[in-house]
Amino acid sequence: MSAPPIRILLADDQALVRGALAALLSLEPDLEVVAEVGDGEAVLPAVLEHRPDVALLDVEMPHLDGIAATARVREHVPGTRVLIVTTFGRPGFLRRALQAGASGFVVKDTPAPQLADAVRRVHQGLRVVDPQLATDSLVAGESPLTRRETEVLLAARDGSSVAAIAGRLFLSEGTVRNHLSAAIGKTGAANRAEAVLIADGNGWL
Known part of the structure; x- marks a missing residue:
């Protein structure tokens, strides 16, 4: 019996x-x-x-990103393993996904047979990581930003003023400026x- x-x-x-991923994976008999969501x-x-055995999640999705969704799944349904399949092969994403409990991380241009094999290996309890990304992650290292500096940079993404960011994060304008200045220094950037x-x-944000 199989x-x-x-x-x-x-x-x-x-x-x-x-739809393409579903069609490709459904060709595999096992x-x-x-x-699909x-x-x-x-x-x-x-x-x-x-109650799937394996959840394949993209990183950048509306309402909640794939890394936060991974943490939720692993907390509430630990029997479901998570494989991140994303266009955005960024070292920081890989590190954060693994910290959230993902069992694997591959990019979307992975050939179909390799993707199917990655699903099988994750299901077996193994860890599967794109080798190039693993190397890049080691080279890039941990994010140098503190949690608050990350929050401030995220809030600055849309070009909001210091006052608007301060209001959104319940911080003083001086504190926001200090965090932005620290983030600019740590990233080696010329401006925010x-x-x-x-x-x-x-992948630090």
Whole structure:
């Protein structure tokens, strides 16, 4: 008697990508896509309903990103393993995803047979990480930003004024300026816009 197929949940905000992944994985006789969702907030309810063996999550999704969704899944349904499948192969994302409890991290241009194999290995309890990303992560190192500096840079992403950021984060304007100045120094940027770009590019935000 053959083993039951590995049950998979897919989460990606791009319907075409989600559909393509579902079609590719469904070609494998030992894999079965049991649920698909389009945003991070919907991941945990779908996992609770369908109890997949493996959840494939994108990083950048509306309402809740894939890394935060990973932490939720691992906290509430530890029997479901998480494999991050993303366009954004950034070292900081890899580090944060593993810290959140993901069992694997691969990029979307991974060939279909390798992706299917990654699902199987994660299901077996193994860790699967894109080798180039693993190397880049070691080179890039930990984020130099404190939690508050990260929050301030995130709030500065949309070009908000210091006053607006201060109001949003319940900080004084002087404190916001100090955090922005520290973040600019730590990233080696010329200004806060460049600091946001550098931190974003490394996956620190």
